[in-house]
Amino acid sequence: KYPVGTRVQGKVVSITNYGAFVELEAGIEGLVHISEMSWTRNVRHPSKIVSIGETIEAVVLKVDEAEEKISLGMKQTEEDPWMALPQKYPVGARLKGKVRNLTSFGAFVEIEPGIDGLIHISDMSWTKRVQHPSEVVKKGDEVEVLILNVDAENKRISLGLKQAQEDPWLRIGETYPVGIASCASWTRESWWIWGTTSRASSPCLSSASPTCRTWRRR
Template structure:
């Protein structure tokens, strides 16, 4: 008997798709390409991997979605703690409820719908944990910073102490915001 069984574990089908059962993507007698991951000589079985025939997209996700970059994507899920946004097939980011708006949002379900396209800013990437943190409210903060920068540039030092204090405070706020953004990029 020359038959040898090869098994593709469900976790070795796709890097990014959550597959509950192989029948979601394959049917009996489909021809597939796979990589031999392990050989069990005693039981005459191979462990095979389909996803290993391609590069893991999470290895280069930080290059495609740099921290600070503005992205658009479709909402795939709404939870009490945030909004999941598909950036590309199988790659999702999370807009935590605290990053949706400056106002207190109790439930994202009251403001968004699955399938809706939204724009957000990439705040952090953790490729090891396969997580991308996004923010909607920080898009507005960028507008605020541009306004403050323009105001600070076009404001001449006032004759009063109040004017000088205000201008100094605005410049300090802008500098602190830039330092925070650089700190976020380093994470």
């Protein structure tokens, strides 16, 4: 009577932490697990989606006759929006989004309602060694990013903040060609070049100058 894939309607009769029980007919109930309620929302409790007495539409996902259990899905009544994202957001596409949350490993950015992408901490700056995402962005910021990867099956989008800007290392050979001596000062974070001169006339090549070092990328 309820083959897998069938669309059904029923009344919500009970709500638990893990889902909602739906009465399909007298004496027969099915469970909509919390993970089957929305494609895009991170549902913390079923009561955020449904209420007792509400009539809902669902799809039969599984029938266990031995255990007399029916598994239902609400989100399956709609097309999964993630399946269209690889075409909608191809790799290299530039877009803007709002920072929703920060973690120790990156920042989550909402690119459309219910769809978040992750800027990994390693993709935040070309030149700065970022220890925590809060050094670069904060919650609520609007940022411009590039799409690095879309994994529709696992519902993950990788974003790049630094990739939305030119990589300064691509021009480093033009700015500091081989054979040019450079004067630099050193900090714990990086080397800072404060002047260039020809090798023949450079006063910085003297070992007596404590602030002069050979410039290198860290």
